[in-house]
Amino acid sequence: MSQQPPHATFAEGKIGQYLLNRLDEAAQYSQPGAGVTRLFCSTEHRQVLPLIEQWMTRAGLTPELDAAGNLVGRCPKALSGEPTLIMGSHQDSVVEGGKYDGMLGIAVPLVALETLRHAGVTLPYGVEVVAFGDEEGVRFPTTLVGSRALAGTTESQQLEARDKQGISLREALRSFGVEPDGIPALARDPANTLGFVEVHIEQGPRLEQRDHAVGIVTSLTGIERHQVTVSGKAGHAGTTPMPGRHDALVGASDMVLAVDRVLQATEGLVGVVGQLDVHPNAVNVIPASVTFTIELRSPQSETRQQGHETIRAALHEVAERRGLTLSMDNTYRADGAHCAEWIMRGLEQACATLEQPTERMFSGAGHDGLAMQDVTDIGMLFVRCKEGLSHHPDEHISADDGEVAVRVMMEFLQQLDPSRCR
Structure with a gap:
């Protein structure tokens, strides 16, 4: 010292x-x-x-x-x-x-x-x-x-x-x-x-x-964080036909892009998908589930709320279209x-x-x-x-x-x- x-x-x-x-x-x-x-x-x-x-x-x-x-x-x-x-x-x-x-x-x-x-x-x-x-x-x-x-x-x-x-x-x-x-x-x-x-x-x-x-x-700035879990169905990567797959990672990727689109279109709102975990995370297995985080920042609570609601709706639309289940839990919020x-x-x-x-x-x-x-x-x-x-x-x-x-x-x-x- x-x-x-x-x-x-x-x-x-x-x-x-x-x-x-x-x-x-x-x-x-x-x-x-x-x-x-x-x-x-x-x-x-x-x-x-x-x-x-x-x-x-x-x-x-x-x-x-x-x-x-x-x-x-x-x-x-x-x-x-x-x-x-x-x-x-x-x-x-x-x-x-x-x-x-x-x-x-x-x-x-x-x-x-x-x-x-x-x-x-x-x-x-x-x-x-x-x-x-x-x-x-x-x-x-x-x-x-x-x-x-x-x-x-x-x-x-x-x-x-x-x-x-x-x-x-x-x-x-x-x-x-x-x-x-x-x-x-x-x-x-x-x-x-x-x-x-x-x-x-x-x-x-x-x-x-x-x-x-x-x-x-x-x-x-005010901040809120969410943890999103996308659940699909695992399967053999070589024997499961492409049509009808319930690939959680493909769905989560679509959701990440949806989050970005909302952030790009909402004035006064910034955010990031900063963490993403894939299960089972194996080279030859269709991903069964993905957990990712969303952080939203704005000095105006109304702006964050609007962004949150728009993102939630977009994620549910992706989940429904791809035959996946979705949960979105708020883990942190500070005005x-x-x-x-x-x-x-x-x-x-x-x-x-x-x-x-x-x-x-x-x-x-x-x-x-x-x-x-x-x-x-x-x-x-x-x-x-x-x-x-x-x-x-x-x-x-x-x-x-x-x-x-x-x-x-x-x-x-x-x-x-x-x-x-x-």
Whole structure:
């Protein structure tokens, strides 16, 4: 692990590289292969925790692993129950993702707090930085497990979700060393929570096109996910006549194209068929069943609902025409979230103090704020990423932009008046 940094680390022009070095170190805790693969309650998740604990300790926070698999760092004021601002992001990644998605939002506030601590600055309110265990929803067919726990909106059926090995989320948490029965007690008190602020790479090209280091997020997209199962009839690939076959994969392929047609024709709606599993998945057997996922995104719930209904009708038409059976189950839904005006203004003022140009912009991605909006005001600072690339091994930010993000957060924290929140 990194040694205690020298004082020169906190000089202007040095903090950005310090931040990137941290992110490089965290990226080592990954499954073998390209990019970063670090799933919820995995060995890699367990291995990265001591590193983040070290970051938290240097920032003057006391780390604790909670019942939902979140690593939470609190300052003395937060531990004593004073009004608290929550910051943070997620430690988990997609498969073969990048080193900045999620982890940047953990590292930036901790470097900001460490730098303020080095300068002798004491904030007049509590701060809490959370490394959420799960946001991507890759291992289990559920997501925002950690932030829903803090918001007090975890549902019991979430804990029964199972990964591809048949392990339930409840079992995985217990194997990880925490007790999921304690999740309800994690809910934060809205009256004592000042807000939730997250730093994240933009995951799009707008900041790069504007030549801006950072941007102020106005709202987060709404998301829904569905699992579709198409059932047909298996048979010998060489002896079953082509006419009259009930090939689940051929039908599912038709359905995937139908989903794409709806998405292409519906303004304000985007989506993807991201996973597809074939059974029995043998070279000489007609596929008996196919399971695939559909994800729909739009800031407008009415648009998502319309798209969902149109897609459902199209899939049933394919199933009927091809003699297949179909089930379509909703596995996740989160409405869009609007960022609080006072947080947006505070981030804008911090940018202005640093003479950093910025503008307000919408996020087409979902984030932990979708859950945290149920307990407190939310806000988000975007950081420019090269070519707008994300969920990819080549995602990248510069040291200069990383330093801007840290210094914006430092200004925001110092200018925040807890009596004027909301």
